[in-house]
Amino acid sequence: MVFSDPDDFRYYLVNLATWKAALDCKVYGYCLMTNHVHLIVDPGDNPAHLGMLMKRLAGRQTRYVNRLEGRSGTLWEGRYRSSPIENDAYLLACCRYVDLNPVQAGVCAQPADYPWSSGAAHLGGSCPEWLDLAPAWLGLGETDEERVRHYRDLLAKPVNDEERQAIVGPVKRGQLTGGDRFVDEVAERLGRRVELRGQGRPRKRGK
Secondary structure, eight states, rough: OOOSSHHHHHHHHHHHHHHHHHEEEEEEEEEOOOOHHHEEEETTTTTTTHHHHHHHHHHHHHHHHHHHHHOHHHHHHHHEEEOBTTHHHHHHHHHHHHHHHHHHHSOOOSSSGGGTTTHHHHSOOEEEEEEOOOOHTTTTTTHHHHHHHHHHHHHSSSOOOOHHHHHHHHHHHHBSSSSSHHHHHHHHHHHHHOOSSSOOOOOOOTT
């Protein structure tokens, strides 16, 4: 177990705030569960900063837990997994998935009730100073009240299997989360093809 005490969660978030600022990254969403972490991170102009951020977070948490428990060895199972995300619908779908994670796991009834995620911030509650508001979330309305109302509507239904696979699948396989045009743009920039996830575009709510 990675987090067993509120101080464990707080320590991770303090380090997240510190290192995202040091590496000039943006964090659009997060959820710390007892045995794993979900982060939506924009590394900015230097993609290598994502790996640097994750390495520092993992290392510091491991040393912290090992010191408390008088143990040694790794705390995490393998290297972190990631998937580049296209903006707009895909980014918003990923924020929704992350904020609903504790509800889907049966830990709480509403996303805003979980203290170790961005759910409350996206629903009009307390927002950590270091949390960045995703362009996709800001695009939900002209005011925060309007954005919260629309985002609450998005969270009203649980994530179904198709949506879950469209988000989780690319992360597990190290592929892209986005549409065909996004895949083509990445291929042009990298000079090689990075294949897309297999489940298609996340469905819009109400359709």
